Amino acid sequence: MRAKRNAVLERRAFLILSVAGLLFPTALGAQTAAIVARDAWARVPLPSKTETALYMVVENHTAQSRTIVSVSSDAAAAAELHQMTMMKTMMVMTPVSQVALPAKGKASFDPSGFHIMLYGLKTRPAVGDKITATLKLDDGTTVPVEAIVRK
Amino acid sequence: MRAWIVALLALASLGCQRAQLPVLSVGGDFALTDYNNQRFELSSLRGKAVLIFFGYTSCPDVCPTTLSKLSSVYKRLGKDAPRVKTLYITVDPDRDTPAVMKADLGSFDLDALGLTGTKPEIDKVVALYGASYEIIPTPQSAEKYTVAHSTTVYALDPAGRTRVLFPYDATVDQIVEGLRSILVSST
Numbered sequence: 001m002r003a004k005r006n007a008v009l010e011r012r013a014f015l016i017l018s019v020a021g022l023l024f025p026t027a028l029g030a031q032t033a034a035i036v037a038r039d040a041w042a043r044v045p046l047p048s049k050t051e052t053a054l055y056m057v058v059e060n061h062t063a064q065s066r067t068i069v070s071v072s073s074d075a076a077a078a079a080e081l082h083q084m085t086m087m088k089t090m091m092v093m094t095p096v097s098q099v100a101l102p103a104k105g106k107a108s109f110d111p112s113g114f115h116i117m118l119y120g121l122k123t124r125p126a127v128g129d130k131i132t133a134t135l136k137l138d139d140g141t142t143v144p145v146e147a148i149v150r151k
Numbered sequence: 152m153r154a155w156i157v158a159l160l161a162l163a164s165l166g167c168q169r170a171q172l173p174v175l176s177v178g179g180d181f182a183l184t185d186y187n188n189q190r191f192e193l194s195s196l197r198g199k200a201v202l203i204f205f206g207y208t209s210c211p212d213v214c215p216t217t218l219s220k221l222s223s224v225y226k227r228l229g230k231d232a233p234r235v236k237t238l239y240i241t242v243d244p245d246r247d248t249p250a251v252m253k254a255d256l257g258s259f260d261l262d263a264l265g266l267t268g269t270k271p272e273i274d275k276v277v278a279l280y281g282a283s284y285e286i287i288p289t290p291q292s293a294e295k296y297t298v299a300h301s302t303t304v305y306a307l308d309p310a311g312r313t314r315v316l317f318p319y320d321a322t323v324d325q326i327v328e329g330l331r332s333i334l335v336s337s338t
Contacts, residue, residue, distance in 0.1 A: 043215065046208060046255040051294075053211040078293035082211075090283055091319065092299030093211060095292045111216055119293040 034061045035101065035137070040147035042131050045121060052125070053082075054116035054133060054147050058099075059106045066101040066137045071145075073133035077120025084112055093117075101137070116145075125149045172332055177281040178305065178313030183240065183272055186253035186265035193238075193311060200235045200333045201307040202326075205282050207243035207298050208255045214239075215259075217304065222261040223323045224330070234309075234334055237263040242284035242300050244273055280305055280313070306330060309337045 040056035060066055073079040083096045099114050101107050109115050116133065125131055127149055135143040185191040193201070202221065206214035218239070225232050239256060241247035244267045252265030267273070277284060284300040302319035306329055315329040 043211075046215075047258050048208070048251045048254045051209070051211070080292055087285070087299045088283070090285065090299040090301050092285075092287065093297050094287070095289055115211065117211065117292075117294075 035059065035066065035141075035143050036061075037135065037143050037145040040145050041150050042118070042125070042147045044125060044127055044149055044151055050121045050124075051076075051117060051119045052121065052131075053111075054118060054131065054145065055109045055111065056145060056147065057106055057108050058101060058135065058143065060101040060103060063103050065103045066139065068099040068101060068107065068135050068143075069097070069138050070136045071116050071133055072136070073118055073131065075122060075125075075131045075133070076118035077122070078118070079133055080117045080119070081114065082117045083114050098138075127151055172308075172314045172336060175313040175316065177279070177316075178307065178311075179279045180311060181272075181276045181279060183266040183268040183276065184249060186249045186256065186267070188249045191264070191266055196236050197311060198309050200309055200330055200337075201311070202235060202237045202330075203240065203280065203305040203307065204238075204303070205240050205242050205277065205280075205284060205300050207241050207300070208247050208251060209243065209294065210298070210300075217302070217319075218256075218259045218261065218263065220323055220326070221263070221304075222259055224326045225261050227323060227327045228330065231331070231334055232262075235330055237261060238266055239263045240266045240273065240276060242273060242277065243286075243298050244268060244270060306333060308333045 035058065037056045037058045040054060042052050042054045045052045058068065068081065071079045071081055081096050081099055082093050084091055084093055099107050107114065118131070129149045131147045131149060133145040133147070135145060137143065180193045182190060182192045204217055206217065208214070221237055225235070228235060241252060247267050249265070249267060252267060256263050256265045282301045282303065284298055286296050286298055288296050304317040304321065304326070305313050306315040306317065308314050314333050317326055317329065
């Protein structure tokens with residue numbers, strides 16, 4: 001009898017929390033549901049390396065411009081924002097301190113532009129593995145990233 | 152009658168193709184160390200078409216992208232694949248030792264020989280081919296420095312002369328076509 005009552009209470013609590021979560025997304029751990037990272041992927045590191053690049057598209061569905069100011073990952077000793085740019089006739093990868101997320105717009109992280117570098121990977125990822133990271137925005141909120149490892 | 156005209160036109164256009172690839176002023180023979188720690192001389196590749204490009208293995212995007220593109224080129228070359236040799240010359244000899252290059256280039260599906268050497272030796276080849284690179288310290292990064300480098304792929308004919316310069320955004324089709332022209336004009 002008590003088990004059944006507990007189950008009903010549990011279900012009710014779950015319903016209330018779900019509705020609250022839908023109505024007030026920022027109430028759940030200061031995560032920004034209106035800004036999402038999708039299609040995230042990473043390369044398998046080269047045999048002699050413990051680093052790799054993460055690519056993705058970050059969409060800002062809000063009416064406010066935001067900036068990505070840092071990135072972190074439990075999978076690596078260091079995570080950094082980088083950009084490929086042209087320097088005279090040469091291409092170069094350099095660390096950047098931020099990436100713009102225009103209002104109702106997006107930021108693309110791909111092999112020809114911005115990307116995230118992960119240095120000192122703690123384990124060697126294989127094709128199909130997932131690497132997680134967290135983007136931190138200028139307003140203190142965070143965006144989770146789940147990247148699939150590809151060849 | 153029409154078949155003859157078509158055949159004649161095809162032959163004529165082939166002849167035109169041979170005249171169309173100029174011998175470029177950049178390039179020339181050089182000697183470096185390959186990723187088996189053996190002395191390598193470009194002149195040893197006479198008789199094959201050669202693709203040369205400069206990069207470094209800690210390069211996360213440009214170099215893997217070029218290597219993947221060249222893998223696709225080799226697949227498309229089919230029976231002509233053994234007639235083309237690819238050389239990957241590092242502009243980061245401090246980190247790109249023969250062992251590192253051998254391990255990393257081995258993970259790509261193409262017959263690319265890694266070449267390294269002393270800084271003066273590499274600088275000589277870079278100058279010969281009109282390429283460029285620059286080591287840039289990055290104190291704000293976990294990596295001590297980054298390397299800016301030109302991204303041209305140089306295509307040499309079987310006599311060792313530079314005939315085509317492929318820019319970074321050259322497609323697999325364009326590179327295959329360029330190589331076929333080089334191979335056709337040498338037979």
